[in-house]
Amino acid sequence: MRDMRKWWARVGPEVVRRSRDPVIVQMLRSTAAATIAYVIALRLSPESVPLTAPLTALLVVQVTLYSTLTTGIRRVNSVVAGVLVAIAFSLLVGLTWWSLALVIIAALVVGHLVRVDEFVPEVAISAMLVLGVTAVGNTAWSRVLETLIGAAVGLACNLLLAPPVWVDEAGESIDGLARRVRQLMLRCGEEAAGRTPPQQAAERLHEARRLDHDITQVDADLRQAEDSLRLNPRVREGLLHRIVLRTGLDTLEICTVVLRVIARTLTDLAKEREPEPLFPPPAGEVVEQLLSEIADAVVSFAVLVTTSVSVSAESAEERLTSELRQAGATRDALARILLENVRRDDRQWHLYGALLTEATRIIDELDTEHRTRRLFEELDRHSREQRERRPRLTRARERVRASRRRMRNRAAAARRST
Structure with missing residues (x-):
């Protein structure tokens, strides 16, 4: 027992440090999310091997909650857009070399229109994968379902297991x-x-x-x-x-x-x-x-x-x-x-x-005074940008703050009167 304590005292700090390493954290979170997404997709998807769900969860899960939310939304949009493009083309033409070229160019254009940023190629990839199967309709909607399952699991992993602050x-x-x-x-x-x-x-x-x-x-x-x-x-x-x-x-x-x-x-x-x-x-x-x-x-x-x-x-x-x-x-x-x-x-x-x-x-x-001025300037700039970007939300916050001030003033007045 004493030897075990000595061993842990020697290697324990290194294990703790490694457990917070971004690479290790990403590996564990991605593996868990992909496995859970596959198990859920086996029960909900009509496909016998629903690999789209763990693939999406693997790609959606990121180290931080903010990147997971933003990445997940864009990835779901890219996959759904690609599937819709494939369904539209499958109703009109079959799979030929020229229809494949049209699907790719249309998917890339749609990817830029829906603003999925770095996931534009995935719109074309999803469209090609769905267009290449025989039962296009069923497979397409199964792919959409698996994508939603994978994205939901990826988001849930970060919501339930709060990511570390770096x-x-x-x-x-x-x-x-x-x-x-x-x-x-x-x-x-x-x-x-x-x-x-x-x-x-x-x-x-x-x-x-x-x-x-x-x-x-x-x-x-x-x-x-x-x-x-x-x-x-x-x-x-x-x-x-x-x-x-x-x-x-x-x-x-x-x-x-x-x-x-x-x-x-x-x-x-x-x-x-x-x-x-x-x-x-x-x-x-x-x-x-x-x-x-x-x-x-x-x-x-x-x-x-x-x-x-x-x-x-x-x-x-x-x-x-x-x-x-x-x-x-x-x-x-x-x-x-x-x-x-x-x-x-x-x-x-x-x-x-x-x-x-x-x-x-x-x-x-x-100089500390220079640093203080810089901090105030950045805070003011950020507040100004927030007001310009979201004017309705800013007005709502101002109304809530004004109502809270009025309530505090009334409570203070009531205490003074008593």
Whole structure:
């Protein structure tokens, strides 16, 4: 028993982590949905082997509830549209090479008209499969029934078995991106303090450019998290979570672009000042200190964005504010040192000025007041878009809120009168 506990203590955390892996979750949910759909279709469908039901359930079930609902509706529309096209053609012509061509082109046109998006080819596939059988009428409606069974089972699996919320995974991706930015910025600062060959500076520039691929992966993880927050009954204030994460990634992306420009500036400095150091003393040490402080602020910003507990968020915001204040003071000190150097030797003044400007941009992007303004702007934009997209629903919500306010005012007035 003691050995079993030791074994579970060793492998248990890994099993729990694996159980939340999107690939494993998708495999288990899809297998369960397809099996249940097949069992139900065996009882309700006249077909002896109703494989359309598990196929539809397998394709409808997605990792998030939002994608399941939207995908399921479009998939059902695509299959039903294809079946209707096949029924219409079967009443007029048989299956020949030219009728098959007409069925395909008609199904593709209908797919675009009913707006099934990525499932347009499935309209043609359904039409061809139904047109190719002998008893077209019975098989067509059986296929429609099996499709509805599979879609219903797929939707029910996500409604009864609430899908996981992928906010933590997206937060880990954002935090990992921030730490990679920090490591690269620290290396740039260390090399700026000494004599750096142009080839070595160019390597840092290539590393900064490769961060674009990391941003693409983080964006994919964030999209999955955003979908998991939509229409999920376990989530409150899902819109706020989505906007906080999205604006945080946008800020980190801007910082990554500016870091790439910093690496470009340092590379140009290495070429122009070879074999001398990039910065005359003591400017090099101050540049290293400045980039180190900005790098720490980038990680603190990621922690602030991905922290959901209010107490932790407040401490992260205080730490970020302190680090940005210190970075601003170091930047001002570097500006004074570089100004004295430029007065003695103005050959690289434009590159020194560019470095100061780029450091200022990152500091401004990470500023907490700038982040707060951005959050309010995104919330206002989303509310405005919702009102424009659904004016009737917006008016109904406003009426409900107004009636609730009137009821609260009346209750407060009644309490004061008593």
